[in-house]
Amino acid sequence: MTAGTGALAWPGGRARWLAAKVTGRLGQALLTMLGASILVWLLFAFAPGDPAQRALAARGILAPTPGELASERHTLGLGHPVVYRYFSWLVGALHGSFGRSYITQLPVATELGSRLAPTLRLAAMGLLFMIVLAGLSGMLAAFAANRAPDLAIRVVTVICAATPSFITGLFIIQFVVIRLGIGQALGNGGWADAILPGVALGLASLAVPARVFRQSLIDGLESYYALVAHSRGASKLRILLRHAAPNAITPFTHAIAVAAASLIGGTVIVEAVFNWPGLGSYLIQSVQARDLPVVQAITLLATASYILASLAADLISLAFDPHARGRS
Amino acid sequence: MSRANGQANGQAGPGPVLRLTDLHITYRTGVHAVRGVTFSLAPGKCLGLVGESGCGKSTLALAVLGLLPPKTTVGGSILVGETDVACAPRRAVRALRGTVVGFVAQDPMRSFDPLMCVASSVEEAWRAKRIRPEPGTAARVLERLGITDPQRRGRQLPHQWSGGMLQRAAIAAASAHHPRLIVADEPTTAIDADRAESILAAIRATGTTVLLVSHDLNLIGRYSDDVAIMYAGKIVEHGPARRVLARPRHPYTAALLAAAPRPGHGLPAALPGDPPRLDRPIQGCSFAPRCGFAVSRCTEAEPELHDDAACCRLAEIELTPLARPAGPGVRRAGGAST
Amino acid sequence: MTVAADPNLSRYVTRRKSRGATILATTSGRIGLLLSAVVIAVLIAGLVRGNPNSVHIALRLHAPSLRYPFGTDEFGRDELARIGYGGLTSLSAAALVLIIATAAALVLGTVAGLLGGLLDLVIARTVDVLLAVPTIVLALAVIGALGPGFVHLVLALSVAYIAWFTRMARAFALASRRRDDVTAARLAGVSWLRVVCSHVLPDVSTRLWVVSTLALGDIIISIAGLSFLGLGIQPPAAEWGAMLQQSLDSFVQAPWLLVIPGLTIIVTVAAVNLIADALREMNPQ
Numbered sequence: 003m004t005a006g007t008g009a010l011a012w013p014g015g016r017a018r019w020l021a022a023k024v025t026g027r028l029g030q031a032l033l034t035m036l037g038a039s040i041l042v043w044l045l046f047a048f049a050p051g052d053p054a055q056r057a058l059a060a061r062g063i064l065a066p067t068p069g070e071l072a073s074e075r076h077t078l079g080l081g082h083p084v085v086y087r088y089f090s091w092l093v094g095a096l097h098g099s100f101g102r103s104y105i106t107q108l109p110v111a112t113e114l115g116s117r118l119a120p121t122l123r124l125a126a127m128g129l130l131f132m133i134v135l136a137g138l139s140g141m142l143a144a145f146a147a148n149r150a151p152d153l154a155i156r157v158v159t160v161i162c163a164a165t166p167s168f169i170t171g172l173f174i175i176q177f178v179v180i181r182l183g184i185g186q187a188l189g190n191g192g193w194a195d196a197i198l199p200g201v202a203l204g205l206a207s208l209a210v211p212a213r214v215f216r217q218s219l220i221d222g223l224e225s226y227y228a229l230v231a232h233s234r235g236a237s238k239l240r241i242l243l244r245h246a247a248p249n250a251i252t253p254f255t256h257a258i259a260v261a262a263a264s265l266i267g268g269t270v271i272v273e274a275v276f277n278w279p280g281l282g283s284y285l286i287q288s289v290q291a292r293d294l295p296v297v298q299a300i301t302l303l304a305t306a307s308y309i310l311a312s313l314a315a316d317l318i319s320l321a322f323d324p325h326a327r328g329r330s
Numbered sequence: 331m332s333r334a335n336g337q338a339n340g341q342a343g344p345g346p347v348l349r350l351t352d353l354h355i356t357y358r359t360g361v362h363a364v365r366g367v368t369f370s371l372a373p374g375k376c377l378g379l380v381g382e383s384g385c386g387k388s389t390l391a392l393a394v395l396g397l398l399p400p401k402t403t404v405g406g407s408i409l410v411g412e413t414d415v416a417c418a419p420r421r422a423v424r425a426l427r428g429t430v431v432g433f434v435a436q437d438p439m440r441s442f443d444p445l446m447c448v449a450s451s452v453e454e455a456w457r458a459k460r461i462r463p464e465p466g467t468a469a470r471v472l473e474r475l476g477i478t479d480p481q482r483r484g485r486q487l488p489h490q491w492s493g494g495m496l497q498r499a500a501i502a503a504a505s506a507h508h509p510r511l512i513v514a515d516e517p518t519t520a521i522d523a524d525r526a527e528s529i530l531a532a533i534r535a536t537g538t539t540v541l542l543v544s545h546d547l548n549l550i551g552r553y554s555d556d557v558a559i560m561y562a563g564k565i566v567e568h569g570p571a572r573r574v575l576a577r578p579r580h581p582y583t584a585a586l587l588a589a590a591p592r593p594g595h596g597l598p599a600a601l602p603g604d605p606p607r608l609d610r611p612i613q614g615c616s617f618a619p620r621c622g623f624a625v626s627r628c629t630e631a632e633p634e635l636h637d638d639a640a641c642c643r644l645a646e647i648e649l650t651p652l653a654r655p656a657g658p659g660v661r662r663a664g665g666a667s668t
Numbered sequence: 669m670t671v672a673a674d675p676n677l678s679r680y681v682t683r684r685k686s687r688g689a690t691i692l693a694t695t696s697g698r699i700g701l702l703l704s705a706v707v708i709a710v711l712i713a714g715l716v717r718g719n720p721n722s723v724h725i726a727l728r729l730h731a732p733s734l735r736y737p738f739g740t741d742e743f744g745r746d747e748l749a750r751i752g753y754g755g756l757t758s759l760s761a762a763a764l765v766l767i768i769a770t771a772a773a774l775v776l777g778t779v780a781g782l783l784g785g786l787l788d789l790v791i792a793r794t795v796d797v798l799l800a801v802p803t804i805v806l807a808l809a810v811i812g813a814l815g816p817g818f819v820h821l822v823l824a825l826s827v828a829y830i831a832w833f834t835r836m837a838r839a840f841a842l843a844s845r846r847r848d849d850v851t852a853a854r855l856a857g858v859s860w861l862r863v864v865c866s867h868v869l870p871d872v873s874t875r876l877w878v879v880s881t882l883a884l885g886d887i888i889i890s891i892a893g894l895s896f897l898g899l900g901i902q903p904p905a906a907e908w909g910a911m912l913q914q915s916l917d918s919f920v921q922a923p924w925l926l927v928i929p930g931l932t933i934i935v936t937v938a939a940v941n942l943i944a945d946a947l948r949e950m951n952p953q
Contacts (some may be wrong), residue, residue, distance in 0.1 A: 037797035042809065049813035164938035165891040168896060169930045172624040172912060176919060176926055206661045231393050234503060235428030235437070236458040264886075267804030271893045285805070286897055289812040297812040304805040324444040326489050 011274055019152035020326055024317065028131075031313045038305040043088050046294050053078055053294070060104035061293050063101070100299035110299050114281065120191030121280030123271050125307075127200025128207070131260060132265065136208040140215030140254070145242055146218055155212070163209035171202040171275040189278040199276045203268050207261040214257035215250060222246025252319040259315030266304050346370035347411065347511050347539040348394065354405035355389050355398065360609045363389040365563035366406075368635075371511070376540040378554030378571060380547045380586070382604055386563040387543045391515040394541065395433055412509060428455025432504030434514040438496035438521070442463035442488035448472075448496075449484030454505040471502040475532050494525040498532055505536040513541045518549065527553075547586050551575040559583050562606050562616035569638040579639035581621045615642065627655065694949050700942030707936050709756070713737075714752015720745060720906045730924045742917060747925065751932055754906035761901065761938075762887045764822050770827035770880045776830070777837020778872055782845055782864065792838065798831035803890060811899050821900040825890055829883060836879050840872040847871075876893045878951045881944040885937040892933055908933050 047053075054074040058066045066074070079087055094100065100110040143155040178198065179185045189195040219242060222228060228241050236244075273282030281300050288296035320326050333494035348371040355362040355490040357362035364386045371377050379387045392398050394408055394413045410431055415423055427433070432455075442451050448544045449468035456463045475498045487633045488496060497517060504512050514533055518526035522604040530553040533540055544550045551557055551571045559567040559574070559582060567580040578584045585650055614629035615621070621628065623643055692698055716722075724744035732739040738747035759951045780791040799804070803825075810824035844850060845868070853863050892909030894900035901907040903914065915925035 034796055037793065038800050041797050041801070044808055045813050095345065097926060130917055146691045158817055160938055160941065164885065164934045164941055166933065166937075169912070169933060172919075172926055172929065173930065180920060184746045189676075196458045226435070226437060227443050229397065229436050230441040230500075231443070231454060231458070232397055233427055233433035234454040234458060235424055235426075236454060237424065240458055240820050245446070249443070263802040266802040267890075270808070270896055271897065274897055284904055287810060289808050289899060290897075292812065292815070295814060297809055301801065301805055309800055322445065324489050327445065327487060 010113045016326070020231065021319070023320060023326075024166070027316050033147060035306060035309055038309070039092055039302060040088065042298055042301050042305070043091055045089065046298050049082065049294070053080060054296065055134025056292055057104045060294075061107075095299070095302065100302075101295040103288075103296055104293045110295050113284065113296070114299060114303070117279060117281045117284050120189075120196075120278060121269060121282060123191065123193055123196045123275070124189075124199055124203070124273065124278060124280060127196040128203030128265050128269060129258075129262070129287050130273075131200050132211065132261065135204055136211040136215060136258070137210070137254070140212045140219060141242065141247070143216040143222060144219035144246070145238065147216075147223075152216075155216075159209040159212050162205050165206060166207035166271075167202050168271040168275050170205055171199060171272050174198050174202055175275070187276065189276045191279045195276075197314050199278065202275075203265060203272055206268055207265050211254060211257040211261050215254040218250035218253045219246045222249050248322060251322045255315045255318045255322075259312045262311040262315075263308055266308055270304075345411075347373050347381075348490055348541060349409040350390075350406070351409070352406040353390070353408060353416070354403075355386070355393055356403040356405075357389075358399070361609075362608050363563055365608075365612075366394070367560075367563075367565055367569060368406075369558060369565065371541060373510075373538055373539050374537070375556065376478075376534060376542055376554045378550035378557045379541060379543045379560060380545065380557060381560035383603060383666055384608075385560040387545075387560050388515055388610075390560075391513050391541065391543045394513050395427055395431055395512075396420075396431075396490075416468050425459075428509075429507045430509050430511070432507070432509040432512040432538070434497070434500050434504050434512065434517045436516040437490075438493050438500055438520050441494060441500055442496060444488060447485050448491060448499050449480075451488070452484070452499055452506060454503060455507055467506065468502070471506040472499060475499075475502050476528075477502075494521055494529065497521055497529050498588075501529070501532050501536065503644060505538055509538060511541065512536065512538045513543070516545070517542070517544045518544070520547070546590075546605070548575070548590050559586070563608060564613065564616065564640065565635060566617065567639040568635060570602070579644060580617075580641050582617050583639075585620075585622075588616040615640075670802045686886065694946040696942040696949070697946030700939050700946055702721060703935055703939035704943065707757070707939055710932065711752050711755045711824060713750045714750070714755065717746055717749040717752065720749040720753040721904050722746075729918060731922070738928050739922070741911075741914065741925055742922070747928060750906040750930065751908070754908045754911055754929070755932070755936070757901055757905060757907045758888060758891055758895075759911070761818065761891050762884060763820055765825045765829060765887050765891075766880060766884055768822070768826045769833050770876060772826070772830045773833030773837045773880075774869075774873055774876055777834045777839075777876070778864070778869065780834070780843025781838045781872075782868065786828070791834065795831045795834050795838075798827070799835065801828075803828045803886075804893065804903045807890065807894060808899065811894070816902060817895055817901045819896055821891065824894075825887060827904050828890075829880075829887065830884065832882055837872055837876050838944075840849070841868060844868045844871050874951065878944075878947050881947055883932075884942040888937050888940065 049056075052071075053065065057074055057078060058064075058070060063070065075081065084091075090275070091101070098111050100114070102108060103110050103113065106113075122296050139155045139159065143152040148153050174185075175187045179187045185198045186195050189199060223238070223241060223246050225246075228245060231241050231245055232238075269280075270282035270285055272278070273280045274286050277283065281303065285297065285300040285304075287293075288300070350370070353364055353367045354362070356362045367386075367390060369377070379390065380388050389398070393404065394410065394415060394417075400406070404555065406416065410426055413422055413426060416424070417624060421470050430455070434508045442448065449472070450457070452468040452471060453463045466481075468484050469480040472484055477483060477495060477498060483491070492497065497520075501512075501517075504514075517533065518529050521529055526549060530542075530549070532595050533542070534553055540554075542550055542554055547557070551574065554571045556569065557567075557571045557574045558565045561582050565647065566572060567578065567583045569579075574583060575587065583600075585601045589601055590598060602622060608620070612632065614631060615624070615633055618624040618628040625643065628642060631642070633640045636644070669762060692701065722745065724740070726741050727736075727740050727744040730736055730740045730744075736746055736748065738751060741747055741750070750912075767811075772891060773819065776791055801809070806828045807821075807824040811820055814820045814823070849898040850863055850867050853867060854860075892907075892912070895907045895909035896913045898910070900911060901910055903910055911929045915922070915929070919926040
């Protein structure tokens with residue numbers, strides 16, 4: 003009797019099914035990225051006021067002469083039609099060029115380059131803490147479901163969900179850095195300094211993934227195959243780690259991907275709290291100074307990271323999909 | 331082949347493999363699911379436990395493995411060899427599971443971890459006890475149960491196997507360690523009818539002592555040595571399978587047999603009414619409300635098992651022997667059909 | 669015969685339970701209401717204390733005392749009064765964002781879900797793109813284009829949350845379209861407009877409000893965060909996030925200026941989240 007659904011029912015077999023799925027997701031990600039680039043560009047092209055005037059004002063020239071305005075308009079390429087300006091900006095972006103900062107007149111890309119690494123380190127730390135803390139607390143809460151440890155974790159996650167990352171950061175600075183003398187309030191962008199702000203980031207975003215992981219693990223512990231594994235002599239711990247956890251990875255990964263959005267947003271504000279030399283603090287400075295090309299570029303980068311994170315999550319859950327794993 | 335414990339094939343060992351004494355099981359919700367069950371199971375024999383849904387048979391099957399939900403009250407004793415599952419410490423009961431007592435569940439499609447290959451699931455009882463099985467053990471056991479190309483198929487995931495094959499794998503998992511007892515809880519209910527018989531044959535072919543739970547009296551009767559009919563948490567008839575099927579002594583057994591479709595005998599006679607609620611004490615014979623032979627004294631006292639059947643009117647009623655075509659007979663490992 | 673009178677159809681008639689009574693039935697609801705009571709008490713205590721912006725340099729940086737239960741800041745302003753008025757500002761901004769975003773999403777989502785076709789495609793794809801930008805970043809981008817201030821803050825956050833709520837509302841509308849009572853009404857000859865108004869809209873609306881209140885805590889956090897950066901509500905207006913920014917100058921010697929607004933935000937958001945959880949438990953769809 004032939005067996006199998008899903009992957010084996012796909013014409014061409016499992017490898018083709020996987021390829022189709024991956025290409026589909028990649029295509030989707032690219033399309034969304036394209037849409038986001040249009041959105042970002044439109045936001046700034048159609049912002050109220052005259053872009054040339056704004057650019058000059060950002061440099062401190064508040065009452066420009068008609069000559070200065072005209073030359074600025076020419077520099078910014080404002081004479082060309084909208085669609086042309088979008089595409090020239092997009093092509094430039096694909097080559098790594100995002101125009102010039104209104105304020106410094108230097109290429110945006112240079113400044114971005116030097117600030118990228120510190121932000122990546124901070125975000126990585128935050129992600130690490132979020133995944134580890136959410137994973138561990140989810141497992142503990144599921145193992146001791148509805149008993150004291152579970153309730154305690156529930157209380158802690160409610161508090162974490164209610165505490166914005168910048169407040170945690172401020173509290174850390176007040177009580178850990180200043181009172182206990184551990185760590186730095188002015189981060190230098192390195193890995194060691196990224197630990198404290200990373201904790202602040204991770205704590206703020208772990209609530210939903212922890213809850214999702216706990217529920218999926220409980221579903222696994224109460225499932226039919228868990229009962230059968232029990233009948234074969236498996237202990238509850240073994241069932242949790244060896245059976246329930248792998249089957250809970252998919253929903254957990256999706257919850258982490260969604261939390262990645264708030265992680266990215268949190269990174270921006272936490273960089274302000276810790277004076278972190280990254281893209282987030284640069285974004286804030288640029289928003290305050292109305293330096294639009296920089297804001298455009300960083301917004302696009304942030305969007306790209308989020309889309310990448312979602313894509314990564316989808317690929318990971320594909321790896322844990324039984325239909326993708328079966329060998330023929 | 332590595333053995334997780336020193337137990338040999340189920341035929342050996344003195345004394346009954348399973349002995350239940352006055353077993354009472356009450357769930358946390360107050361439902362008194364098993365109300366005083368006593369029987370013993372000799373080595374190598376197969377006992378078929380038959381009844382409607384809700385009669386307590388699945389509860390009993392789970393109880394033998396110590397798999398009842400927490401806060402369930404268990405009275406009496408469940409002796410598996412020398413261990414009383416009803417009151418032994420958790421560690422001792424867990425030591426039994428998988429290696430001394432095997433379990434075959436009802437739904438093979440859901441019995442397997444979707445992310446673990448079938449061969450690993452078959453070896454679960456060893457891995458759970460941190461024993462490394464010899465390479466190829468699972469393949470050997472699967473082949474014995476009729477799976478072709480077991481090396482390659484064993485590395486596949488459950489969704490790539492059919493229901494019938496998975497149930498064979500479940501039997502392999504339950505029997506691979508040469509347990510003293512296999513408990514099979516409705517092993518054919520979720521299987522296509524044409525495959526059901528081969529599954530039961532496979533279970534008997536392992537040669538182990540079997541407690542076979544089902545709602546299908548005719549099917550089970552053909553593959554068991556003895557049959558016990560359960561109703562409302564008690565055993566109402568208990569005897570050799572051929573005798574019970576040919577000459578039932580309890581009105582409920584007769585009703586069960588009559589309710590099965592038989593070509594050439596007209597429409598099956600369905601049993602009217604419902605089983606009694608088990609969250610309240612029962613007055614008198616639990617079957618009396620639906621029994622065609624009930625008289626007033628049936629509602630006064632609950633009859634005990636006497637002469638293979640629990641009916642106070644045993645000597646008085648004459649149940650028409652049912653003309654049934656002879657079945658394939660009881661299958662036993664290494665033996666001819668009887 | 670009205671729909672409600674036929675007992676067979678009674679399961680389609682939703683009975684509205686008394687909201688207050690059943691919130692108290694859940695633990696989250698109980699704790700949420702308790703915390704809300706605490707917050708409201710603090711807000712009222714702050715609001716009755718008078719002008720939050722009146723400066724008394726002589727009284728600057730006083731620790732909490734009987735006269736000033738929350739102390740004074742570096743300009744000698746009464747911290748309790750600032751918490752009270754700040755709460756009013758923060759919470760009214762949050763409520764505004766919630767109402768605008770939910771109302772707009774209800775319309776957009778229902779239209780997209782029910783009408784389908786090109787309109788649905790455009791709305792759904794635009795929502796997908798908006799949702800690809802992390803909320804704070806999107807809000808910063810809008811503020812970057814428009815400038816800081818209360819109105820722009822509300823607008824920026826509304827854009828982000830409209831996208832999220834529209835996606836949910838569209839899903840609810842799609843599910844609603846397939847429900848049996850909608851089909852039954854249409855078969856009975858009821859016009860689309862009446863069906864939408866009496867069957868679809870109430871259903872989508874209830875489910876959407878349950879989901880959107882879950883976001884209220886996040887909205888409050890976003891407002892506090894953006895104001896902390898100086899890009900939301902502008903000083904000297906009192907606002908919890910802005911107060912945290914102002915405390916940075918002196919929080920070493922005056923820790924209460926950091927801890928009190930911080931704790932207020934935490935307790936308020938926790939209360940809102942718990943009540944939203946309780947509402948969700950009561951509406952298990």
